[in-house]
Amino acid sequence: MVTISGKARLAGVLGWPVSHSKSPLLHNFWFERHGLDGVYVPLPVAPTDLASVVRALPRMGFLGCNVTLPHKAAMLDLVDTVDPLAAAIGAVNTVLVGKSGELNGHNTDGLGFLAHLDASVPDWRASTQRVVLVGAGGAARALAFTFLANGINELALVNRTPERAATLVGRLSDSAGAAVSALPWAERHRALEGADLLVNTTSLGMVGQPALDLDLAPLPPAAVVADIVYTPLTTPLLAEAERRGHRTVDGLGMLLHQAVPGFTHWGGTRPVVDEATRRLMLAPPVAEPNTG
Ligand SMILES: NC(=O)c1ccc[n+]([C@@H]2O[C@H](COP(=O)([O-])OP(=O)(O)OC[C@H]3O[C@@H](n4cnc5c(N)ncnc54)[C@H](OP(=O)(O)O)[C@@H]3O)[C@@H](O)[C@H]2O)c1
Structure with a gap:
């Protein structure tokens, strides 16, 4: 009490x-x-x-x-x-x-995500060059700027609404040395080629929402897959990533660490x-x- x-x-x-x-x-x-x-x-x-x-x-x-x-x-x-x-x-x-x-x-928000990633996959910083973010909303913005501030400088964004991704890329590109790109939604599967870390920052996969339609076949086997949705804790994306043998990180830790x-x-x-x-x-x- x-x-x-x-x-x-x-x-x-x-x-x-x-x-x-x-x-x-x-x-x-x-x-x-x-x-x-x-x-x-x-x-x-x-x-x-x-x-x-x-x-x-x-x-x-x-x-x-x-x-x-x-x-x-x-x-x-x-x-x-x-x-x-x-x-x-x-x-x-x-x-x-x-x-x-x-x-x-x-x-x-972004620091909370990274703190949870540090706790869940301690070696991720050493093994991550290319990060793919699905989404370009408020959470994606927080994660993208925090990744750049923490030494990640290859970021690819895929978002349903291309203008929103382009605006975010424009703002991120002002960060010196960053290689930031936006890919069309239709290319989201191919965007996974060469990725070390994939993060879903959309609301897709949340209870009451459709699952994120993403083919993980192009993703390298060593890549880490994270979701910031935490209801359910194991989203369809994380379940599929686990099935394929990827290391996964759920969304609850971000909420706690922030x-x-x-x-x-x-x-x-x-x-x-x-x-x-x-x-x-x-x-x-x-x-x-x-x-x-
Ligand atoms: N774990 C945590 O601590 C934490 C913290 C913050 C947020 N979140 C969760 O993260 C999610 C996003 O939050 P936010 O604040 O970034 O929201 P937001 O600013 O509204 O952005 C939503 C994102 O989801 C995309 N999206 C939504 N419905 C879609 C659909 N049917 N198909 C494709 N893309 C779709 C949007 O794409 P468009 O641009 O095309 O609309 C946009 O990229 C929410 O589920 C929220 O609960 C978790």
Whole structure:
């Protein structure tokens, strides 16, 4: 049982709506696990109220917050500083309150993905030259800029809507030394030739969505296959990759690891992402009591 005193550390997640967010479950689990006097609350804030709420957070004693849809891009203009990675991605998902009450914006989505990859496939950095990203939405943007910032400089994007991939490639190409290309959706199977790492960043394969239609035959046998969809944990893409003998990486770890920098700031200690943390997030939600 978490004890919340009058001196409790405060943090939360800003979104609209925010009731679906699993962040309160995760951060309060870490507060409890580390025996800390702290609490993490959902902050349902409409876009029209966002600016005033964000400025009020330090004045109310908040140490920071996470940011979810639809506020990630708007937050760029509301914080006092934006770190270069978040600026390149064009979205803030974590706001840390500094010592003088200033708001510092970060984006930890891509870093969360890489931290999970490091934990799951420790040798991937040494063996990865070419990365193929399927998708060109917000998550792809975060991953692409984070890959480039971490020494990967051969990226191929395939996206259903070619204009979106072309726009992202245009922004990524400004990074010195990067070989970034976009391939037409019809060429997505062939794009896998020579790839060391394949990542699905689309919503395809998620519960209620069709599977990603991708023939893995052209993918070299040593390639790692990752999905950022985590419901189900084993997507049809990962099941097929496993069947073919590829090493696979699921999407849940990204969700957990992206939360680590924020908690390290407001909890004052670095939380560990382990099997108990994964089980917590996979547990079905507790049913509402029947009051009728
Ligand atoms: N594991 C994690 O921590 C984590 C973090 C962030 C997001 N996610 C998951 O990642 C997925 C994408 O999120 P996002 O924020 O990037 O969304 P987004 O900005 O809306 O982008 C969606 C992407 O999926 C593609 N897509 C959707 N339906 C498609 C279809 N029927 N056929 C082909 N492509 C299709 C879109 O292609 P078009 O451009 O052609 O529309 C676009 O590339 C979601 O499932 C989200 O839950 C997971």
